[in-house]
Amino acid sequence: MAFLDVLMLGFSEALTPTNLMFCFIGALLGTLIGVLPGIGPTATVAILLPVTFFLPPLGALIMLAGIFYGAQYGGSTTAILVNLPGEASAVVTAIDGYQMARKGRAGAALAIAALGSFFAGTVSTIALAVAGPTLSSFALSFGPAEYVALCIFGLLAATILAHGSVVKAIGMVCLGLVLGMVGIDVNSGSARMTFGSTDLYDGIEFVVIAVGLFGIAEIATNLESKEVRGVLQSKIGRLWPTREEFKESWGAVLRGTGVGTILGVLPGGGATLSAFSAYSVEKRMSKTPEKFGHGAIAGVAGPEAANNAGAQSSFIPLLTLGIPSNSIMAMMLGAMTIHGITPGPSVIQNQPGLFWGLVASMWIGNAMLLVINLPLIGLWVKLLQIPYRIMYPAILLFCCVGVYSVSNRGFDVALVILFGVLGYVLRKAKCEPGPLLLGFVLGPLLETNLRRAMLLSQGDWLVFFERPISAGLLALTALMLLTLILPTIRKNRKAAFEASED
Amino acid sequence: MSMKSASKGRDFPDILAGCVMIFLGALGLWAGRDLSFGTPAMMGPGFLPRSLCVIIALIGAVVLIKALTKPHEALDAINPKPLIILVVGIAGFAFAAESLGFVVATIWLLVVGSLADPESRWREIFISTAVLTTLGALLFIYGLGVQMPIWPL
Numbered sequence: 001m002a003f004l005d006v007l008m009l010g011f012s013e014a015l016t017p018t019n020l021m022f023c024f025i026g027a028l029l030g031t032l033i034g035v036l037p038g039i040g041p042t043a044t045v046a047i048l049l050p051v052t053f054f055l056p057p058l059g060a061l062i063m064l065a066g067i068f069y070g071a072q073y074g075g076s077t078t079a080i081l082v083n084l085p086g087e088a089s090a091v092v093t094a095i096d097g098y099q100m101a102r103k104g105r106a107g108a109a110l111a112i113a114a115l116g117s118f119f120a121g122t123v124s125t126i127a128l129a130v131a132g133p134t135l136s137s138f139a140l141s142f143g144p145a146e147y148v149a150l151c152i153f154g155l156l157a158a159t160i161l162a163h164g165s166v167v168k169a170i171g172m173v174c175l176g177l178v179l180g181m182v183g184i185d186v187n188s189g190s191a192r193m194t195f196g197s198t199d200l201y202d203g204i205e206f207v208v209i210a211v212g213l214f215g216i217a218e219i220a221t222n223l224e225s226k227e228v229r230g231v232l233q234s235k236i237g238r239l240w241p242t243r244e245e246f247k248e249s250w251g252a253v254l255r256g257t258g259v260g261t262i263l264g265v266l267p268g269g270g271a272t273l274s275a276f277s278a279y280s281v282e283k284r285m286s287k288t289p290e291k292f293g294h295g296a297i298a299g300v301a302g303p304e305a306a307n308n309a310g311a312q313s314s315f316i317p318l319l320t321l322g323i324p325s326n327s328i329m330a331m332m333l334g335a336m337t338i339h340g341i342t343p344g345p346s347v348i349q350n351q352p353g354l355f356w357g358l359v360a361s362m363w364i365g366n367a368m369l370l371v372i373n374l375p376l377i378g379l380w381v382k383l384l385q386i387p388y389r390i391m392y393p394a395i396l397l398f399c400c401v402g403v404y405s406v407s408n409r410g411f412d413v414a415l416v417i418l419f420g421v422l423g424y425v426l427r428k429a430k431c432e433p434g435p436l437l438l439g440f441v442l443g444p445l446l447e448t449n450l451r452r453a454m455l456l457s458q459g460d461w462l463v464f465f466e467r468p469i470s471a472g473l474l475a476l477t478a479l480m481l482l483t484l485i486l487p488t489i490r491k492n493r494k495a496a497f498e499a500s501e502d
Numbered sequence: 503m504s505m506k507s508a509s510k511g512r513d514f515p516d517i518l519a520g521c522v523m524i525f526l527g528a529l530g531l532w533a534g535r536d537l538s539f540g541t542p543a544m545m546g547p548g549f550l551p552r553s554l555c556v557i558i559a560l561i562g563a564v565v566l567i568k569a570l571t572k573p574h575e576a577l578d579a580i581n582p583k584p585l586i587i588l589v590v591g592i593a594g595f596a597f598a599a600e601s602l603g604f605v606v607a608t609i610w611l612l613v614v615g616s617l618a619d620p621e622s623r624w625r626e627i628f629i630s631t632a633v634l635t636t637l638g639a640l641l642f643i644y645g646l647g648v649q650m651p652i653w654p655l
Contacts, residue, residue, distance in 0.1 A: 051646065054646045054647070165516075165565075167561055167564060167565060168516075168519050168561075168565060170561060171519075171523045171557075171558055171561040171562065171565070174554045174557050174558045174561070175523070175526060175558055177550070177554050178530050178551055178554045178555060178558070181550060181551050185547035187547065188538075188546065188547045190537060190538075190547045192534060192537060192547055192548075192551060193530060193533040193534045193551060194533075195533055216588060216592070219584075219588060219618075220584050220585040220588055220618075223584035223588075223618050223619050224579070224580075224581045224584055225579070225581075387621070388619070389616070389619040389621050389622050389626070390626065390630060392615075392618075392619070393612045393615055393616050393630055393631070393634060394630075394634055396588070396591070396592075396611060396612070396615045397608060397611065397612060397634055397638055399592075400592060400595045400596075400599075400607075400611055401604075401608075401638065401642050401648060401650075404596075404599055404648065404650060405642070405646070405648040405649075405650075408648070408649040408650070409600065410595075410596040410597060410598075410599045410600050411596070413592060413595055413596035413599065414592075414593065414596040414597075416592060416596075417589050417592050417593060417596070420585075420588070420589070420592070421585065421589065424585055425518070425522060426519075426522070428515065428518060428577055428578060428580060429515050429516070429518040429519035429522055430515040430516070430519065431519050431522075447550050450545070450550070451545045454542050454543055454545060455543060455544065457543075458543050459541060459542040459543030459544075461542065
């Protein structure tokens with residue numbers, strides 16, 4: 001069977017000693033930054049992006065992916081033990097997980113979280129393996145018009161599903177698109193928006209924007225206020241959950257996995273959205289909703305399964321269509337570009353080893369995480385005591401050397417300052433930097449295809465509505481924007497995000 | 503800022519967001535003022551940048567106008583000191599990296615950068631700078647082969 005053949009290929013790629021090592025480093029780093037508050041996976045991936053230039057392509061992707069899903073595991077550990085979610089997607093886990101810890105059931109909560117995550121990771125890895133070839137063979141027939149529609153759909157859907165104001169997010173997308181156009185225009189050869197600087201002729205490096213907006217701006221905001229520390233519940237308790245607890249959680253794990261796998265695929269979706277949705281699903285399904293908030297194990301199992309499933313299934317649109325759905329996926333795209341790989345439908349065909357190797361490594365990584373997390377919990381808890389002032393100079397050094405190494409010039413490091421300040425101001429203005437990054441990476445794709453499509457149609461805008469796939473995608477986009485105007489949906493969306501901000 | 507403006511209710515983060523977008527849109531239009539616009543069938547290099555900058559500025563204007571009538575929302579406390587110190591540290595690194603080399607640039611970055619946290623102590627700063635500079639040189643310059651001189655040229 002062909003499916004088994006490609007899986008064998010994937011595992012043979014992922015099981016080489018080097019790739020196993022990168023998988024382990026990624027999972028370990030992910031757990032580490034998931035545990036440490038003050039540095040999230042987005043910033044870490046941004047900072048490590050330039051380093052991956054020195055690694056083999058598959059190893060680099062395996063490591064970055066490991067950081068992302070590893071952080072989902074690590075984030076839940078601190079959420080449960082000290083009520084301090086190390087990571088945004090673990091915020092819901094803290095609600096019931098910490099209550100369980102206070103009742104001396106921290107061990108069970110941690111075990112269920114880890115086992116649920118492992119199960120969810122396995123299922124969504126299979127989903128990726130099944131959906132990948134199907135979607136990408138479909139996307140191979142896309143022409144320029146379809147790509148334009150897909151970009152617009154991806155970008156706008158991401159703004160709707162993301163946190164905060166949609167209008168501001170659309171503004172950020174446009175800003176990202178413009179930033180992506182800085183430099184020499186390939187069609188006409190004229191320098192665009194370079195302010196006369198020859199250093200900008202090659203455009204702005206992706207790494208510069210990512211490190212500035214997510215790395216430097218994050219350090220600056222973290223240092224503004226005093227560090228918050230949680231109180232550790234001293235007893236972790238017995239790790240193995242009771243029969244009763246298993247019975248209460250397996251349904252939640254299944255539902256969470258489903259919710260996460262589906263929501264992860266959507267643009268703007270991913271771990272955080274999946275976790276919040278799974279929590280509300282569990283609360284609604286439960287026969288004892290009053291137990292939620294007081295240590296209901298289903299309130300830990302559902303969201304934990306969902307955030308892991310969501311983290312992994314968000315790779316589907318990137319690897320099959322070349323469209324990243326959130327800022328981490330945008331960085332994965334950046335990492336692939338650094339290695340000269342254009343993400344999209346052709347990856348599975350032209351570099352099957354890369355695609356299937358990455359898929360297989362995710363499953364291996366999930367298994368490793370189980371080992372890294374459960375027996376070593378004591379070690380992770382100790383790490384929580386490292387103060388931020390010891391940690392951030394190292395992060396700062398990584399940022400600067402990393403950016404410098406991209407093209408070995410100080411100019412890029414100076415440019416990082418600009419984006420660091422911009423990122424800081426945008427945070428104050430409550431603008432999400434994620435959509436900007438998405439716009440930046442999709443800008444060139446959108447422009448090339450828009451120009452091509454319009455050239456082919458001789459300036460007729462109707463071409464986007466005459467081709468069925470592009471018309472369908474645009475109609476879907478319009479529908480989504482329309483629903484936002486409807487008062488009831490607007491209220492629900494607002495309520496959902498307000499709950500998530502508590 | 504008078505009390506009146508606070509009681510009337512204004513969304514300050516949105517006011518800031520609107521101003522930033524209008525400014526950046528205008529900046530983009532100015533930076534791309536010489537680019538030819540072209541026609542939809544033969545788009546010039548200025549077609550998309552200029553259209554997008556207009557959209558950014560328009561969105562900024564909408565956000566700004568709406569913000570004036572929205573319920574009051576204060577800006578988060580702004581404490582620019584850490585940011586300024588970080589900027590000074592990174593700027594020094596950017597300036598020193600190519601000519602003065604890794605050691606000088608890194609020591610400047612780490613010592614200045616560490617001051618951004620008021621809780622930092624000199625003893626810790628010295629130790630962490632020494633450790634990170636040594637490890638950094640081994641990892642980045644020898645290990646990964648980053649093209650940066652270690653000592654001043």
